[in-house]
Amino acid sequence: MRTDKNFKKNSVAVLAHTLVGLSIVGCSYAVLEDDSQSGSGTSETEATTTNLGDREGHDMTPPIAAEDIPPAPVLTVPEALASMQIQSGFELENVAAEPYVFNPVALSFDGDGRMWVAEMTTFMPDLDGNNEEIPVGSIAILDDTDGDGKVDKRTVFLDDIILPRTIALVKGGILYSDQTQLYFAEVKAGDELGVREVVDPDYARGGSVEHKPNGMLYALDNWYYNAKSDRRYKVLPLDEKLPEGSEEVYRNQYWKMALSKTESRGQWGISMDDYGRLFHNWNSVPVQGEFLRPNSLNRNPGLVQEIKAHSIGDKRVYPVRINPGVNRAYLPETLVSEGPDKGKLVNFTASSGSVVYRGNQFPDEYYGVTFVPEPAANLISARRIVEGQGELSGEELYPQSEMLASTDERFRPVNLYTAPDGTLYIVDMYHGVIQHKEFLTTYLREQSEARDLDENNNNMGRIYRLRWAENELPEKPQLLNKTSSQLVPYLAHANGWHRDTARRLIVQRNDRSVAEEITRLVVTSNDHRAQINALWTLEGLKAVNRESIRAGLNSPHAKVNVSAIELLTRLSENEQQEFATDLVRLSTSDYEIALQLALSAGELKIDSTMELLTSVLNEYGDRPLINEAVVSGIAGREQELESYLGDDINEKLSSLLNLVGNQQIVESNVDYLVTREQIQYMRGQEMYEGRAACAGCHGQHGKGQEGMAPPLANSDWVTGESEVLIRVLLHGLRGPIKVNDVEYEFPLVMPGLADNDSFSDQDHADIATYIRNNWGNAAGAVSADEVREIREQSATQNQPYTASDLGR
Incomplete structure (x- = not known):
């Protein structure tokens, strides 16, 4: 030093x-x-x-x-x-x-x-x-x-x-x-x-x-x-x-x-x-x-x-x-x-x-x-x-x-x-x-x-x-030597940096002696940012309590209600039951509150969980993310929900519930490859995530990135004839394209690697093998000879392909 x-x-x-x-x-x-x-x-x-x-x-x-x-x-x-x-x-x-x-x-x-x-x-x-x-x-x-x-x-x-x-x-x-x-x-x-x-x-x-x-x-x-x-x-x-x-x-x-x-x-x-x-x-x-x-x-x-x-x-x-x-x-x-x-x-x-x-x-x-x-x-x-x-x-x-x-x-x-x-x-x-x-x-x-x-x-x-220019600057903060009790007021500071820092210091000290003071802040504050920050400080201390949740649910600010609903799941079963009526009341009051109820309802230990979800679905079932939230939150209780809803279940929710446990996503097809091909797969993964930089746009899970690149998982561009994927790897691709009948516009041009001397034909084959056998794809391996043949056939290609160039 x-x-x-x-x-x-x-x-x-x-x-x-x-x-x-x-x-x-x-x-x-x-x-x-x-x-x-x-x-x-x-x-x-x-x-x-x-x-x-x-x-x-x-x-x-x-x-x-x-x-x-x-x-x-x-x-x-x-x-x-x-x-x-x-x-x-x-x-x-x-x-x-x-x-x-x-x-x-x-x-x-x-x-x-x-x-x-x-x-x-x-x-x-x-x-x-x-x-x-x-x-x-x-x-x-x-x-x-x-x-x-x-x-x-x-x-x-x-x-x-x-x-x-x-x-x-x-x-x-x-x-x-x-x-x-x-x-x-x-x-x-x-x-x-x-x-x-x-x-x-x-x-x-x-x-x-x-x-x-x-x-x-x-x-x-x-x-x-x-x-x-x-x-x-x-x-x-x-x-x-x-x-x-x-x-x-x-x-x-x-x-x-x-x-x-x-x-x-x-x-x-x-x-x-x-x-x-x-x-x-x-x-x-x-x-x-x-x-x-x-x-x-x-x-x-x-x-x-x-x-x-x-x-x-x-x-x-x-x-x-x-x-x-x-x-x-x-x-x-x-x-x-x-x-x-x-x-x-x-x-x-x-x-x-x-x-x-x-x-x-x-x-x-x-x-x-x-x-x-x-x-x-x-x-x-x-x-x-x-x-x-x-x-x-x-x-x-x-x-x-x-x-x-x-x-x-x-x-x-x-x-x-x-x-x-x-x-x-x-x-x-x-x-x-x-x-x-x-x-x-x-x-x-x-x-x-x-x-x-x-x-x-x-x-x-x-x-x-x-x-x-017109506003003065405050003096430097001095938070490190303050006691946890002295830090509590900073949870309500007008500057988000102070709120975040005070919460981190209190939580990482694990000082639960200040739980009552923090609860009092939730109850008495008129600042929704302070209430939210204080609630999550209690969460970090494992000190969420009925008083803080009640104050959060009664707040006039929807975003405070949202945090309180999420943190209600940290209370005991008996304590949660006290809030059942409040939750039903809130379920039709605001879209964002209903969305959080959909996310949390499955974890709640209250008698009226299914009634609560029915209320949310009746009021907001056609709104964005509601059905996805219900399925995420109801884990392990899907059949109970389906039975309760009966014929009143909406089509989207029914489809999502049917996918639970049946989603056709396989982590990898590598076990079904022969040893030589498995070695290719491993090398291809390293390049996909490494120097070929494929994951930067298509993601580690092959799902693509919004506004960046289309998915590779379960993509007919990947699982079809290997020649298409090889040509794209060699010379790149410009959008728009359709993947499984869905059109993707992406503003960037996918680069080809044909002119990069650091990538051999075997490297291309390894990357293709990895892509074609991961994320639910099971299309078999690609050889260096195949890449070499396509490279020779496409030697005059000097621009990235379009979908029509490839007959798509």
Whole structure:
């Protein structure tokens, strides 16, 4: 560990000698632009340099003449601030810059407001990404000791990490990850490192740099959730029973860690609203939100259902600088082709760590707005979340404009956070090249070299504060040394960061002595956010009680009712029975309340469960998600429900109930393959989830991604003649297409791998074998000879296929 309040600039060289491909923020950038729109170049550079993003048939003629492209020099902080255009009423301030921070990609605030920053200090040291796995990545603690709003103290807590990508606070220390594993690092007095142990060796195993889990968001339900992952983690007292369906993966002197499955979501960055609903993104989809809390629809093991994520607003962006330095900028419609905005990016291509703003420093109308960084276009966008029945949508807060946009091509905002002072913190990696080497094209190499974007990167990094100019900033929080009783009022704080932090500290201390105080807060508060947060704090303490539930059910705010209904299931059978009349009364009062009753009714131990569900179905049975919720919540009692409803059961519910236990989804057909084919399957799985990056769009479960890619599970494109799948693997595919008579529009072009020399015919055969024998598919293996034959037949194919090209 190294601490130096007056950290000297000459120490930059110590940390700056390497840097790797930020595909983790570039995740958005690289994945969209490269995974989705591959082609090959004809530039002279190709003769001497192999660029893995190149594909045959793409004309990489620059769309913007070199003399029309402004330079991209390294700017000082004052110069960088001058390059920013922000909306009226706001002010942008620098909080930290080199030499206090280097290549930041994620941060977490501790209870005293200090920033714990993950620094990916081996990010693309050159255009070939050499030495990216040197273990010199850092976790640094940044502090403002004199209260002037700027960091003046840097403490290097860890400096031997390979590509750190996740940082979260936990009782006794921190959770962080490298490119493979999740770790616990104990923090002792004086910020000294104590024990350091692996929590989950498979947290980020496999996949390219941009296709790995990240986030570790401590959510309302007291689980940690991640982007690019279907795993969630919960800290529990050492003697506490594990949650149903979870397993213990780690324990230390402070707590044990439970691991459970959840829906796979997002790519880089994760956030939540006041109600525990998660928000995330894909590279070309700026932000998506889930109408239900996580795991709501997966309670019935007999029927696989997942929560759908809805796009919040459209994909358009409005840069203030032209964007020729985008990996596929030469493709039509990537940049504006004519007019005053010629050369500017049209749509998101690098959506990164968005945030639902829950601070109290901005005016009230900004509360709950989602802010999204776009590092490829050097801007931050703002979208208002619009809530409908069973779905979320969004609209631009500033039509045809952005919250913040820069003319500095090196401004790379990659993560956003609601800060302890109620402002919005912006993590700027400040790096010229954010495209990982696995997807770099000759075109982008030449663009980078022309403006020296591959230089002066390893010693840079900035963190900014976006604030409302007229409002003062509060003093730094001091929560770590407060007693649990002193923390209880913070559960009702106007700033969501304080509410979340107070809940985490109380729950992870397992201090049930404050249960009565928290209950009193639920009963007396007029703030629905405080009531909800307090209820879930009681849940984390295993201290939910009748008084708190009654207050929650009697709240005039529907979302408080929703949490109270969910947590009612934590009471004993006799206690639950006391609320039977209240639940029947609520069942016809509001759609969202009825939806939660449908989710929870099966777990309730009350005599009137079936009467309750009948009431919900009669009133709302034709509304979105109601029937799915009933089936999820009624697990184990399906026949009882069918019998009770009799002929009054609606068609959709009947179909869903009939699917329970009969859903034709097989985890894998691998056992029915011969040994040689099984080996192919295993190799294919590794590539699907790894360097071929198929899972990034089609998902680990082969179900596809909304707005990204169609499903592979039970797909006639996959299980039909192997030639079709082979051709698509080799040369790619453009939509729209029909899968089992359902039309799928997807905005991106699936890339082919034919021109990527790192993939052999055997590799293609292995990937095809895996896809054709997983997720209910049972179509047999594919040989390298088959791939070789199709490759020869299709040698002149220089563009991705369309459905009609393949006779579909």
